[in-house]
Amino acid sequence: MNKTKRPEDSLTIMNELVLPNDTNTLNNLMGGRLLHWMDIAAAISAQKHCNRIVVTASVDNVSFKQPIKLGDVITIEAKVTRSFNTSVEVRLDVWAQNIPSGTKVKSNEAYYTFVAVDQSGRTIPVPELKPETTEELELFAGALRRRQLRLVLAGKMQPDDAVELKALFAKS
Template sequence: MEQMAKPTSQSKTLMTQLIFPLDTNHHDTMFGGKLMEYMDKVAAIAAMRHARMQVVTASTDNLDFLAPIRVGEVIEVEAFVTWTNRSSMEIYVSVHSENLYSGDRKTTVTAFFTFVALDQYGKPAPVPSVMPETEEEKQLHATAPDRHKLRKKRKQDRI
């Protein structure tokens, strides 16, 4: 049975965190691994909102650290489903940091995550397609098949 396409806005997920000293390294900048954990969680929530079932992380790519995040700054981790295949979903995750005293905001990290939806038996399950709404979402949706092909090739090259 064909499922109706879902608008991107239905999967959109946002997490806001204040960065404390325990979140940072000896440079007083945020641990990359801690940030990746937040990104994976937000991406998983976006995927579950879209699929309305269990999901697992299949891959992460194009994880680009663009600027350091400093102790005392606030981060916003945003994720939404950009494109789907049969049972997989590509999720775009972006992180913005904000200095609460100056109000300066910057994009600090972006990445694409791939999640697979699972049925009650733990097997891959079909997911609805996605309907992009904004210009950014439409551009990411249009370029997603090329990223999907690159992921498949990368996986094939490792086998």
Template sequence: MNAKKVSDSINHMNELVLPNDTNTFGNLMGGRLMYWMDIAAAYCASKHCNTPVVTASVDNISFKNPIKLGHYVHIEAKVTRAFNTSMEIHLKVWGEDTLHQFKYESNEAYFTFVSLDPNDRPRTVPEVIPETEAEKELYDGALRRRQLRLILGGKMKPDDATELKALFNGKG
């Protein structure tokens, strides 16, 4: 299985915010945005491993700025790191007011996807090759984020999280 560059599976998705996508304040509903983010991330993960994938987890999604009715949503999804059968996908979201020619950051999040074999069992995924400094930074932090997810999900004991412990002990 050959390793792949981050750029090999990056995905850009765009949507127009229509009335059915908004709440009573005229803002894009958070659930609709999360739905679109899940689609963008799934496509990215599937493209990386060339298999069907399922969402395993979604990290904290913080909303920095609301996206208004009539604005465009731009979602960028990229694989930050691959583990054995899972991949971490980083998503960044921007809103765009085309009338005033203004683009603004809305939010970002990390999703984890698992690759599946024909029997719907986890399957090994290709490694990720980070090339840019930003990609290397996301790659390096992915192991700490994974350990935190595993601790919060009850799948790892805090004492076993060596990367997180090193971070708090000044060695990370």
């Protein structure tokens, strides 16, 4: 049976140097390249948790808060926030650092969802996640609402069935 794991067990930190081939004509990192790197970091994190092959199921809204420049070093931190039956949610935080100037800014954050599969591509159960810190507990609790929103937007859940999500908008 699957053993319970801690969020820290899935922590993945990935660094990339923004090179000319990664940028647009304004010398800013192309968004698609960043999404690609984020997908890799998140997949590694999910695989660490599941000890299985995982496939990307969804990517939440990704907003780019700061442009990332040619020569910046990108740090992507990924960690599983919650596991469900056969899927896991991974939170990513992206930082851009200009080493010569000594500046470091948060570029964006996002949530990716992965499904664990066997060698035939069939979904398989994943280990439970046991959050430990206050932040991990908050992310764990919010993951159910984020999951319901994903399912409603994908047409896989009726809005009236999204009880946790509806509770955010209910008048007290």
